Amino acid sequence: MDKDSFIKKLDDMISSIFSSSFKEKEETYEGPRSIQEYTQSTGKRFRVTKDQKERGLSREEAFKESMISSYGFVDF
Secondary structure, three states: OOHHHHHHHHHHHHHHHHHHHOOOOOOOOOOOOOHHHHHHHHOOOOOOOHHHHHOOOOHHHHHHHHHHHHHOOOOO
């Protein structure tokens, strides 16, 4: 095996490893999708924080913001 052939195979292997490692994984949201679902799954009532009230967020907007901060994203 000559040097160029070996380097080509090595380069192909490394490229393959990196492409599979850094491939975008499809994220799915696993959290509650509504305030009612949150209440059913946790047994607790969703509460709007004082900061969210001061900013004038609705209960639904505050819920979505809280789920984003907990899960990083939402898809609803």
